Amino acid sequence: MEPARLFLGLLCASAALAASSLHQRAPPPEPLLLEEEPELGESPSGSLWPLPRSLRILPRQLQLAPARFELVHGPGSTAGPGCALLQDAFRRYYEYIFGYSKWQNQGQRQLPAGTELLQLQVIIGSKDSECDNYPNITSNEAYQLSVTEPVAVLKAEKVWGALRGLETFSQLVYEDDYGSFLINESEITDYPRFAHRGILLDTSRHFLPLKSILTNLDAMAFNKFNVLHWHIVDDHSFPYQSITFPELSGKGSYTYDHIYTPTDVRLVVDYARLRGIRVIPEFDSPGHTQSWGKGQKDLLTPCFNGEHQSGSYGPVNPILNTTYHFMTDLFKEISSVFPDAYIHLGGDEVDFTCWKSNPDVTEFMMQQGFGIDYAKLESYYIQKILDIVSSAHKGYIVWQEVFDKGVKLKPDTIVEVWIGSWYTVELSRVTGAGFTTILAAPWYLDYISYGQDWKKYYSVEPLNFIGSEKQKKLMIGGEACLWGEFVDATNLTPRLWPRASAVGERLWSSENVTNIKDAYNRLVKHRCRMLRRGIAAEPLFVGYCDHEARGL
């Protein structure tokens, strides 16, 4: 009675259920994918994920002895022991490579001459290694990795490329049946296809404990993601603890326990930086702000029921000067707390019902000459917010509606395309207007379904829209979004990984890396590696890992 063979039966079952259900409208039948069990084989690229741009793996195997092998700064590197970012990465990757073996004391014996890999030398070429910087949209993540006896050399202009190369190096090492650590001689040249490779986490619908966020940052690094889009506040709760406006979280968070203090935020940002990951916070307005209103008087629009206030509130009140004073102070703080050059300003899904009910808003509309076109009022508001954020010397990302409604945007604005229908048309329009864009629409990972849906995410081709070469260049990446309606710390990790890994390879590897069978063979191993490194990534299909999750 396995589900895979029985999807047809289940379709009928839903119909039967509808007939026998007395208490609610039956849901539509679920179209289950009939899953052929894939044949697991060996990829010529081993367990590498995402696949490097250029890769040559030679047959010659070298052995690594845990007690002797070193990750070191190579000759001529502009980064040395003073570069804490690399020092931390060396220790981390030593642990990832050797730390999980069951046979840690093996391989201490002297090896035959000429068969041992003694070192990985990391050489940063650029005068400014950027060791103490934060990564940004233009960060150079390219690297070259050459594994030959007796030392491997990892060359990169900047530390960001070194981080990506360390991950790749760690993925090249494998254990044989005797517990020896082996690596094949290899030559790799690698760099990302897209500059913006993000994961969206939502900490408003459900609070995510710090540990969940940090664990996810680890997993992101294993998959060469470089942006955490932190959808930190929304209607349901305001966990961001503001120094300027402490009442926002004081009254707007779920409880006193469900808060990110300034220390927490700092920790996330620093932990991310050490992994070459940017943290872009989203403070979405004027909609999605119910929780803001709890701690900030007069921020939201009072809704009216005829002539009287109804007691409920709508979007941010766009007609008061106090609103803009508040926003100026808040975004000034946010701009300093989050070092990234971009802030996500949201701007999606504004419901006009409340504005329409409010007589003061109506009067303001008349004064401004907006008539009854509330989209003009929305644009008026957003324009002011964009100006505020510009004054704070930040760039911004907005959801596509802001572009669609004709708000005047700075040329360096990034428009995030999320509406599922006809997103390729939207990509054409946005880039046709000369704006940079990132794609989220096909990668809403909170939508779950039975079976191997990673293939669906994997098969998206982001440049498959109509446009000139110049337009294609404006498409700079994408994001896998895990909205939080049904996700919290209990299920976040297995729901996100390895499904997001499919998006990770799509955004990093070459356009022609599309072989699903080869991807499956590599991803199965990559998933087991994530598990070994403490990420509770769920299985792709039947099978096992040598090291199963134990502590769950």
Place this chain on the structure above:
Amino acid sequence: MEPARLFLGLLCASAALAASSLHQRAPPPEPLLLEEEPELGESPSGSLWPLPRSLRILPRQLQLAPARFELVHGPGSTAGPGCALLQDAFRRYYEYIFGYSKWQNQGQRQLPAGTELLQLQVIIGSKDSECDNYPNITSNEAYQLSVTEPVAVLKAEKVWGALRGLETFSQLVYEDDYGSFLINESEITDYPRFAHRGILLDTSRHFLPLKSILTNLDAMAFNKFNVLHWHIVDDHSFPYQSITFPELSGKGSYTYDHIYTPTDVRLVVDYARLRGIRVIPEFDSPGHTQSWGKGQKDLLTPCFNGEHQSGSYGPVNPILNTTYHFMTDLFKEISSVFPDAYIHLGGDEVDFTCWKSNPDVTEFMMQQGFGIDYAKLESYYIQKILDIVSSAHKGYIVWQEVFDKGVKLKPDTIVEVWIGSWYTVELSRVTGAGFTTILAAPWYLDYISYGQDWKKYYSVEPLNFIGSEKQKKLMIGGEACLWGEFVDATNLTPRLWPRASAVGERLWSSENVTNIKDAYNRLVKHRCRMLRRGIAAEPLFVGYCDHEARGL
């Protein structure tokens, strides 16, 4: 850009994706449920789950002082300190009630006279408390609970009812804002609607570490489930370590690490017993046995390609005497290792292709007068297996195909209905033929979908089939099945709970307990309670728990 508001857009997105996808057939569009955010309120029944059959909660509150409160054997009880099962349960429930408070040192002060609950007295009424027994299909799980100052009394005929009552008592206790533990005076009379309330776990497609199984047994007890249907072996792996045939797991398990030793099995059975849970193992044949063939020569049918063996194998070979000798010895062992009176024998989904290809099978068919009706051969095989298991003095459960094919069954056979289409018709047929039945079809929890699918499971009415009163009595329960194709220790718990809780209440509570809104209010609290007790149950919808999962 929340998913809930955008399901229509997503439907269209799938179409757009199909057009742009080059590498695989696009999946059918996903019909997403438009989810209204439910209003969370207080149920008059607090956080009780499943709802007791009869319940009176009075306004008067009593306080419990952790340092003084005791769970004790009451006067006249036939169970005393010698009853390890109850002793263990007392300690467990003390911990569940008080162990998670952040303010453990509160409430030590003397309370005003007449406001404190000092004890829960547990009184077993029957001469045989069944303290040292294993639970079985006829076990009496009824109890009465009376909470009045200064002592609460829990009366049950047998320990099984006491276990259920302890769970209910623990669910009545709540903490106020000052960290005090309170309980309302209450009167409860309770007993299950159905005798068989099961969870199916599959340890063949993926191995489940022992800890996962034990954690699940805890969760089952919190939801008053009483059967673990352990689908222990199948095509993919044979983790059961047989004493008689050690090669079955020696060659048929994934690795030496992916095995349940006799000690492991004993531990599961005992852990379950202490929680009033039966363990029914499933050894499915003649199909679903590929892994068996690895360690047992000549057990499976060799398939032919024309005149030559193809090298692959089909179902169990039903024409050899050695097959039945092997099965006799194996089921003899199984019958002694698993104390329950029932074994699940499977019998589903037998593919005839290989049998048809084999000339020896063809000849046997002719000798037996089966012609070309391979269903007769299947029945011949299953009949012999049933006889073998009967000789080992065990009852059996079979999947519905065994009944459908007219195999002669002992009158006490339980037929499990799993095929989704028209399962109500099947229930009529099975019970019409006088057989006991359990229902799994609408509760395949491995089928996931976006949103609150617990409502779908909750709204099933198991007796909603055409049949006499006598037939209805033959429907003795059901099972929530979590097949393992896409489930292992990384995602088992959040995928199963609280979705299975919906099935739990359906099988325990009265037929008229169908109010979805009230269920939601209770289940949200019940889910947070499971979380507090170490079960990573996923959220039902937006919101929070006072104690979030931290260690994930």
